[in-house]
Structure formats: structure tokens, C-alpha cells
Amino acid sequence: MDLPPLPLDRTSGLPLAVQLADAVRGAAAAGSFRRGDRLPSTRALAATLGVSRTVTAAAYDQLLAEGWIAARHGAGTFVVGAPDAPPGPAATPARPPTAPAGTATTSLEPGSPCTEALDPAAWRRAWRAGADALPALLADDVGLPAYRAAVADQLLRHRGLVTGPDAVLATAGTTAAVAELAALLPRGARVAVEDPGYQRVAAALRRAGTTVLPVPVDDEGLVVDALPDRLDAVYCTPAHQYPLGARLSARRRLALVQRARAGRFLVIEDDYDGELRYDVAPLPLLAALAPDVVAHLGTTSKVLSPTLGVGWLVAPPAVRAGLLVARASGARPAEAGQRVFAAMAAHGDLARHLRRLRRVLGERRAETVAAIRATGHEVRGDAAGGHVVAPLPDAAGEIAVAEALAARSVTVGLLSSYGLTGPTGYGVVVGYAGPDRPALRRGLAALQEALAGATADVTQRAAISHSAQPV
Amino acid sequence: MDLPPLPLDRTSGLPLAVQLADAVRGAAAAGSFRRGDRLPSTRALAATLGVSRTVTAAAYDQLLAEGWIAARHGAGTFVVGAPDAPPGPAATPARPPTAPAGTATTSLEPGSPCTEALDPAAWRRAWRAGADALPALLADDVGLPAYRAAVADQLLRHRGLVTGPDAVLATAGTTAAVAELAALLPRGARVAVEDPGYQRVAAALRRAGTTVLPVPVDDEGLVVDALPDRLDAVYCTPAHQYPLGARLSARRRLALVQRARAGRFLVIEDDYDGELRYDVAPLPLLAALAPDVVAHLGTTSKVLSPTLGVGWLVAPPAVRAGLLVARASGARPAEAGQRVFAAMAAHGDLARHLRRLRRVLGERRAETVAAIRATGHEVRGDAAGGHVVAPLPDAAGEIAVAEALAARSVTVGLLSSYGLTGPTGYGVVVGYAGPDRPALRRGLAALQEALAGATADVTQRAAISHSAQPV
Numbered sequence: 019m020d021l022p023p024l025p026l027d028r029t030s031g032l033p034l035a036v037q038l039a040d041a042v043r044g045a046a047a048a049g050s051f052r053r054g055d056r057l058p059s060t061r062a063l064a065a066t067l068g069v070s071r072t073v074t075a076a077a078y079d080q081l082l083a084e085g086w087i088a089a090r091h092g093a094g095t096f097v098v099g100a101p102d103a104p105p106g107p108a109a110t111p112a113r114p115p116t117a118p119a120g121t122a123t124t125s126l127e128p129g130s131p132c133t134e135a136l137d138p139a140a141w142r143r144a145w146r147a148g149a150d151a152l153p154a155l156l157a158d159d160v161g162l163p164a165y166r167a168a169v170a171d172q173l174l175r176h177r178g179l180v181t182g183p184d185a186v187l188a189t190a191g192t193t194a195a196v197a198e199l200a201a202l203l204p205r206g207a208r209v210a211v212e213d214p215g216y217q218r219v220a221a222a223l224r225r226a227g228t229t230v231l232p233v234p235v236d237d238e239g240l241v242v243d244a245l246p247d248r249l250d251a252v253y254c255t256p257a258h259q260y261p262l263g264a265r266l267s268a269r270r271r272l273a274l275v276q277r278a279r280a281g282r283f284l285v286i287e288d289d290y291d292g293e294l295r296y297d298v299a300p301l302p303l304l305a306a307l308a309p310d311v312v313a314h315l316g317t318t319s320k321v322l323s324p325t326l327g328v329g330w331l332v333a334p335p336a337v338r339a340g341l342l343v344a345r346a347s348g349a350r351p352a353e354a355g356q357r358v359f360a361a362m363a364a365h366g367d368l369a370r371h372l373r374r375l376r377r378v379l380g381e382r383r384a385e386t387v388a389a390i391r392a393t394g395h396e397v398r399g400d401a402a403g404g405h406v407v408a409p410l411p412d413a414a415g416e417i418a419v420a421e422a423l424a425a426r427s428v429t430v431g432l433l434s435s436y437g438l439t440g441p442t443g444y445g446v447v448v449g450y451a452g453p454d455r456p457a458l459r460r461g462l463a464a465l466q467e468a469l470a471g472a473t474a475d476v477t478q479r480a481a482i483s484h485s486a487q488p489v
Numbered sequence: 490m491d492l493p494p495l496p497l498d499r500t501s502g503l504p505l506a507v508q509l510a511d512a513v514r515g516a517a518a519a520g521s522f523r524r525g526d527r528l529p530s531t532r533a534l535a536a537t538l539g540v541s542r543t544v545t546a547a548a549y550d551q552l553l554a555e556g557w558i559a560a561r562h563g564a565g566t567f568v569v570g571a572p573d574a575p576p577g578p579a580a581t582p583a584r585p586p587t588a589p590a591g592t593a594t595t596s597l598e599p600g601s602p603c604t605e606a607l608d609p610a611a612w613r614r615a616w617r618a619g620a621d622a623l624p625a626l627l628a629d630d631v632g633l634p635a636y637r638a639a640v641a642d643q644l645l646r647h648r649g650l651v652t653g654p655d656a657v658l659a660t661a662g663t664t665a666a667v668a669e670l671a672a673l674l675p676r677g678a679r680v681a682v683e684d685p686g687y688q689r690v691a692a693a694l695r696r697a698g699t700t701v702l703p704v705p706v707d708d709e710g711l712v713v714d715a716l717p718d719r720l721d722a723v724y725c726t727p728a729h730q731y732p733l734g735a736r737l738s739a740r741r742r743l744a745l746v747q748r749a750r751a752g753r754f755l756v757i758e759d760d761y762d763g764e765l766r767y768d769v770a771p772l773p774l775l776a777a778l779a780p781d782v783v784a785h786l787g788t789t790s791k792v793l794s795p796t797l798g799v800g801w802l803v804a805p806p807a808v809r810a811g812l813l814v815a816r817a818s819g820a821r822p823a824e825a826g827q828r829v830f831a832a833m834a835a836h837g838d839l840a841r842h843l844r845r846l847r848r849v850l851g852e853r854r855a856e857t858v859a860a861i862r863a864t865g866h867e868v869r870g871d872a873a874g875g876h877v878v879a880p881l882p883d884a885a886g887e888i889a890v891a892e893a894l895a896a897r898s899v900t901v902g903l904l905s906s907y908g909l910t911g912p913t914g915y916g917v918v919v920g921y922a923g924p925d926r927p928a929l930r931r932g933l934a935a936l937q938e939a940l941a942g943a944t945a946d947v948t949q950r951a952a953i954s955h956s957a958q959p960v
Contacts (some may be wrong), residue, residue: 088814133624138623142617145616145619146616146617148619149616153795153797154794155596155601155604155794155795155923190823191823194820201696217818222819225672225815319628324824325824326624326823327628327821327824347560347689347693348689349662349668350798351798352661352826353795353796353797354825452626
């Protein structure tokens with residue numbers, strides 16, 4: 019977004035950070051910011067205002083503590099305490115923050131589903147069918163039978179996991195499921211998490227009182243040899259490492275399972291977009307390899323939409339029993355989204371949708387990869403899912419590309435923000451699923467311009483060619 | 490349910506509790522129990538088998554630890570580890586556990602909504618409208634604008650709370666909202682909870698690491714004078730104390746707010762069925778009296794159905810900001826149910842539904858109260874909500890009534906199970922909203938027979954007549 023004027027007076031005696039926080043609060047109160055507006059990074063704002071980054075970081079910390087702004091890891095910093103953006107029409111879903119003054123922001127941030135591939139008639143049919151059963155009298159601890167059957171079928175067809183509806187638990191999505199699993203661990207439990215990785219899950223684990231231990235990732239996925247000792251759990255994304263995009267290699271899968279059995283820890287397999295591969299078949303799930311130590315998580319967020327707010331979990335009996343005991347006196351996943359997903363599955367609409375989705379996303383990925391490669395930059399990540407990573411050599415390069423994109427009202431993920439304790443590398447994380455095709459082309463054109471002015475990361479390219487035979 | 494044979498051998502040398510746990514496991518594995526089957530109470534099973542209650546309690550503890558069974562406070566003990574009950578047709582909502590061999594169980598347990606009052610055409614319209622917007626690309630931290638507007642309107646019309654959509658946060662329901670609020674409190678925070686009270690909320694508070702302090706309840710609701718010092722929060726149900734049914738008196742409301750302001754603690758006002766009163770108007774909400782110290786919670790579970798899986802929260806700015814910061818890196822409420830509720834509200838269907846619901850529940854309450862009074866027993870609780878309490882003088886009376894009802898395949902809540910640290914009183918908690926009319930009549934007939942054989946609780950009757958002027 020364009021910044022309103024944020025006047026700073028170096029002669030006033032007031033610390034610049036205090037003045038800056040005041041100016042942001044004043045702009046928010048005056049309506050110059052609206053809830054959902056994205057703020058520039060502390061680095062970018064420091065450059066704009068000609069102050070040190072210490073000043074902008076201190077001001078943001080203060081505004082964060084006061085609840086004016088909120089940081090979403092991987093997505094940036096947003097205004098939350100100012101007046102709302104004008105409400106949309108009834109039931110309009112949330113949209114990414116928009117830039118002021120007629121400039122539509124194009125979001126190439128990862129994590130969105132692809133609505134282009136969804137047949138609106140199928141979507142409507144599924145919602146209509148959701149009303150076929152009367153409202154339930156009781157909330158359900160395990161999930162609706164029809165939903166669990168649809169998930170078991172989905173796991174069998176698309177992920178090769180032979181399981182039954184009885185083994186499936188509905189969840190309120192991946193973050194909620196990780197929080198439920200973490201609550202079963204002793205306080206202070208040691209949980210290894212891929213670094214770079216999924217900040218929302220790391221935050222959920224920390225909030226549950228566990229100690230998050232970062233573990234490096236390379237082009238074979240999680241570096242199993244680098245796992246610390248005395249673990250209680252490992253969180254990983256074996257099908258498509260988030261965000262770097264590697265598939266956990268077969269030998270590492272075996273090594274991880276051996277470590278888990280020897281060390282008696284739980285492996286949390288987050289299969290967030292495992293249905294989406296465009297070249298080779300996926301490797302067997304960890305949950306198929308070692309159902310005794312793996313809690314498998316899936317979600318409807320990437321293949322359909324976060325609107326449904328549901329996912330699933332298949333876990334060893336003791337873990338499953340622990341979850342059920344907690345749910346018997348705790349929160350339970352909502353049924354509404356389960357009804358819609360089960361109805362999509364019941365009439366073949368889900369299978370048709372997944373076929374279309376793979377085709378559409380495969381095309382979008384090819385377009386995205388070609389656009390990036392045309393600038394001399396490399397692309398990291400398997401032909402899978404809804405995002406790719408274009409590495410950049412350093413922080414300055416990442417900031418320059420982000421600012422060039424911001425000037426064109428395009429947002430992307432920044433690789434540095436996926437580091438659990440600080441940057442593990444630099445680059446842009448480009449999501450190609452969310453925008454419509456014209457927006458994707460506008461975004462990719464802007465990305466090409468931005469990358470054309472940046473130095474390519476030759477080290478990363480070498481690492482990628484080195485791992486051309488990942489299995 | 491009818492028990493399968495559970496053979497115990499007193500000469501085998503194996504402890505009876507171990508034998509009993511084995512027998513239950515064996516029966517579950519053999520399919521004699523199914524998931525969702527309700528087990529007899531430890532007391533009732535001890536009487537049936539002719540063993541001491543220590544034996545049955547130890548066996549249940551073991552089965553609970555192994556995940557074969559789960560205890561739902563106020564609802565009993567259920568099989569969770571056995572094979573599933575046969576799945577119903579697609580998207581059939583969960584039903585209360587059913588008795589075997591053709592005997593339909595009638596649940597008069599509290600907590601269910603009343604589907605009789607719901608116009609199926611309106612329900613279908615709302616679900617159809619839920620598909621009008623495309624699936625969202627991003628999950629939403631605050632809730633859909635249309636949902637928040639519908640809630641603000643509902644709070645204004647039915648609860649007299651003047652607020653705006655901006656002040657409303659969507660939640661994933663009351664238990665989830667309490668867990669979110671508890672996570673903002675320091676570990677070990679002291680939270681006072683009504684006793685008897687809502688066990689699910691007490692469990693959520695304990696799970697979040699807070700210390701739950703029981704506070705007594707009388708016919709003016711929470712005994713504010715009995716609140717301990719150094720509190721961080723108070724959880725209460727001022728409109729309709731759960732389960733005893735009193736309305737927090739006006740003088741106690743003022744006292745509670747004064748204590749909260751002086752002691753700087755948060756008041757969590759759970760208004761779970763505040764829309765449902767059949768005589769006098771409700772008192773103003775605590776949130777209207779003291780928006781600076783009250784977090785107000787509402788839910789769609791009682792006025793529509795737990796199927797939607799959504800509720801709402803209106804809280805002081807600092808609390809709200811804290812919740813948003815946590816959601817920015819945590820789980821967020823699902824949209825699907827919000828869409829349905831917003832659509833119900835948009836075309837007047839929700840207002841029509843609430844009018845019909847009040848009429849239907851008022852009739853059902855009158856029928857229930859008349860049935861109980863005809864046996865010489867008293868009824869406790871305001872003319873509100875979906876349940877009443879019939880006090881009984883002691884544990885023996887409560888067990889006798891519960892067993893007489895079980896013999897007629899009728900289940901009710903047992904007042905003793907609502908005590909946070911043990912029974913605070915005895916009686917049956919009778920929910921009249923859930924069953925259809927024929928089932929309600931069957932259930933009430935069985936209740937009359939069961940109560941006719943039990944001694945009435947004269948002490949309670951005196952207490953009730955003493956508090957005939959509650960305000």
C-alpha cells in the first residue's frame with residue numbers, strides 16, 4: 019500500500035520509534051490505514067523514512083504489543099486495530115489486502131487454493147446437499163461418517179494409503195490438529211520442525227508449551243541426520259517440503275522411521291498438498307511406511323478452500339485415543355465443512371475437480387517456472403503443489419525484489435521469513451494457485467521485471483543440479 | 490444399553506478390575522459394544538455385577554487410559570475404541586447413542602437444539618446461499634463481514650447490546666473461545682468457575698494451564714461474595730446459570746462488575762441460550778453493563794445447531810487485540826457455518842426461526858414442568874432455555890431415578906456430575922429441546938414413573954420458594 023505521511027521530527031527530543039508509532043496510530047485512527055492493510059517491512063520502511071531499522075522495529079514491536087498491528091509469518095505485517103475495511107456483499111469471502119487508489123494488488127503469496135479449477139455447479143451442488151440432513155443435535159467428536167468415508171477413499175485413491183473410515187478423525191485444519199497433538203505431549207516436550215518451515219505450525223507448537231527445535235532442510239527434504247536427540251515429536255512435510263519444495267527422499271524416510279521407532283517419538287506428517295504432483299508419482303506416505311509412529315495430517319484448504327475449515331488425521335491408536343479423550347471434554351471440529359466435502363466426494367465431483375486442478379496447476383506452474391527462468395534465475399522445488407521458490411543470493415537482493423514488486427502492487431512470500439530463528443536463505447516464494455489467469459500474468463510480468471534487475475543465486479543453482487536424482 | 494455378558498471369576502486370582510477391563514475389551518473387540526455406546530455408571534455396573542464400586546471404577550480408569558472409553562462430563566461414559574456403529578446415509582448427523590435390540594433410546598439430556606422449530610425450507614435456503622460466494626483463498630482471522638453484521642444485529646435485537654460488526658469476532662464455538670481467552674492468561678492464572686457448572690469449559694480452562702476455582706451458585710446465580718481474591722478471570726452464565734437455571738440478580742451483576750474493576754480481572758459471560766426466555770425479559774448483559782471488563786460469548790449451537798460450529802465474541806479492545814495476535818499465527822474459525830448463519834439472518838429467516846423456537850420451547854417447557862410437578866417433585870430453573878432441574882435429596886435417590894430411566898431407555902443429565910470437584914447436589918437435569926414431540930412424551934412418561942418412586946427434595950423446594958423474588 020502507499021504510505022500516508024508519517025512525519026518524524028528529529029529535533030523534538032522524543033525517540034524516533036515513539037514518534038513513528040504515534041504517527042502510525044494517528045494515521046490508523048484517521049482512517050488512512052484500514053484493518054487488513056499490509057505495512058511495509060521494517061527494512062523497507064526504514065529505507066523510505068531514512069531512519070535505522072532499529073527505529074522501525076521498535077515502533078512495530080510497540081504497535082504489536084498494543085494490538086494495532088499483527089505479524090503473519092511469511093505474509094507480512096498487517097493493521098488490525100484500525101477501523102474495518104468497508105464490508106463486502108453478503109458472504110463475500112475474505113480477499114487479500116488491496117492497495118489504495120484503484121491499484122489492484124496481485125497476491126502471488128503461497129498457500130491459496132485455485133478457484134479457477136472449481137466447477138461452480140459442483141460447488142453449489144455440494145452446499146445444497148449439505149442441507150439434506152437436519153441440523154445435528156450433538157457435536158461430534160470424531161467427524162461425520164460420510165466425511166470420514168470420503169477421506170478414507172481420498173487417501174486410498176490419491177495417496178495410496180489403505181485405511182478405513184474408522185481410522186480417520188476429522189480435524190479443524192492442520193494448525194488446529196497440530197495444536198491437539200501438541201497438547202498430548204508433556205509440557206516442554208522437544209519437537210523438531212523443518213527450518214525453513216511453516217511458521218504457523220511452529221507458533222502453534224510453541225503456544226502449546228513445547229520447545230521447537232529447528233532442523234535444516236536440503237534438496238532431499240528434512241536432514242534426518244541433523245535431528246537432535248531426546249525428541250518427543252518431529253513435524254515435517256515429506257511430500258512437498260514447505261516452502262522449499264523438495265520431496266523427502268526414500269532413504270531419509272526409512273532413516274526417519276528408524277529414528278522414530280528407536281527414539282520412541284511421534285512423526286507428524288503434514289501432507290498439505292500431497293494430492294498435487296505434476297510429474298512423477300509421490301513416494302508412499304510415511305503413514306503407510308510406519309503407521310505405528312506417524313500421525314498423518316491432510317487438509318481441504320489447498321485442494322478446495324479454507325472456507326470449509328476441515329482436515330483429517332490418521333494416527334496410531336494410542337495417539338488417536340488421547341485425542342478422543344481430550345475432545346470428549348474440549349472443542350470439536352465443525353460439521354458444516356465436512357458436509358460440503360462429503361457431498362463433493364459423493365457424486366464424483368471431487369474426483370473430477372482434482373483431475374482438473376492438477377491440469378490447471380500444472381499449466382500455471384509451467385508458466386511460472388518459464389517466466390522465472392527467462393530472467394536467468396533458477397527455480398527450486400518439485401513439480402508439485404501451488405508454489406515455487408526463486409532463490410536470491412542475499413538479503414539485499416530479496417529486499418530489492420520485494421520493493422520492486424511492491425511498487426507494482428504485487429506481493430510474494432519472502433524466503434527469509436520462513437526461517438524459524440532467523441533467515442536460512444533468501445529468495446521469493448511464488449504462489450501461482452490463487453490469482454485468476456490475468457492476475458497471474460500481470461504478477462508474473464512484474465516478477466520478471468523485478469528479477470531481471472537482481473543477481474541470480476548461483477550457489478542455489480549448483481545445489482539443485484547436484485540433487486537432480488533426489489531418490 | 491443392554492450389557493453383553495461380562496464373566497468374572499472370583500477364584501482365578503486375577504484382580505476383578507483387571508478381569509472386568511478384559512471382559513469389556515473383549516466384548517468391544519467382538520462387536521458386542523460399538524463406538525458411541527454408553528456404558529452404565531460405575532455405580533450401576535457394580536450393582537449389576539455384585540462387585541464393589543472400587544472394582545468398576547478401577548476398570549473404567551484403565552479402559553479410559555487405554556483409550557477404549559471416554560467420559561463426557563454430564564453425559565456418561567462411552568465406548569470410543571471399538572468398531573464404529575454402522576454408518577448412516579450420507580451426511581447424516583450424529584445421533585445420541587442408541588440402545589440395542591429395537592429399543593430406541595430417548596435422550597432428555599440437556600444441550601441439544603430444537604430442530605422441530607426449524608423450517609427445513611429456510612435451512613435449505615441458507616445452505617444454498619452459502620455457495621453464492623466462491624471459496625475463499627485465505628482463512629479469515631476475524632470472521633466474515635456478513636456474519637459479523639448478522640451477529641451484531643442479533644445482539645442488538647435479542648440481547649439489547651449496542652455494538653457494531655467491527656466489535657464482533659467469529660469463534661469456533663464456546664469451548665474454543667474459552668480456550669482462546671485462557672491462552673491469553675498467564676500460566677497458572679486463577680479462574681473462578683460456577684459450581685455446579687459447565688464441565689467442558691472447566692476442562693478447557695484446566696487444559697490451558699489455568700487453575701479452576703469453584704464458586705458456589707444459588708438462586709440468584711453465582712455467589713459473588715464467595716469469589717476468591719487475586720483472580721485473573723471469572724467464567725459465568727448470567728442469563729441462565731448452567732445447569733441450575735437461575736438468572737444472575739441485578740445486585741450481583743453490579744457487585745461482580747465492581748469486583749472485576751477493582752481486582753482487574755476479566756469476566757467471561759457465556760450467554761449460551763440467552764435468546765431463549767419465556768416469561769420476563771432478560772436483564773441487560775454484563776457486556777452492556779461493563780464492556781471494559783467483560784468478554785461476551787454467544788453460540789449458534791442452541792438456537793440453530795452445533796452443525797454450524799460457530800459462535801461469537803465481543804471483548805474489551807486489549808483482549809480482542811490479544812486474540813487477533815494469537816490467531817495471526819494460529820487456528821482460525823471455519824467459514825462454512827458462518828456463511829449459513831449469515832444467510833439465515835439475511836432474509837429474515839433467523840428472526841422467524843427465533844420467534845417459532847421461543848414458542849415451541851415455551852410449550853415444551855410447560856409440558857416438562859407439569860409432568861415433573863405432577864409427581865410431587867419441584868422444578869428448579871427460570872422459564873428459559875432448553876432444560877430444567879428436578880432436585881433429589883441424595884445420591885441414592887439420583888441413582889435410583891437414573892436406573893429406573895435407563896430401564897426405560899431414557900437418559901437424562903445427573904446433577905451430581907456437574908460438580909467441579911464432586912457432587913454439589915443431586916437431581917436430574919432434563920433437556921426438553923432435542924427429542925421430537927412423541928419422543929419427548931415417551932421420555933416424560935418414563936420420567937414421571939421414575940420420579941413417582943423417589944422422595945422429593947423438600948430442602949430444595951424451600952430454597953426455591955425463598956428466592957421467589959430473585960431480582
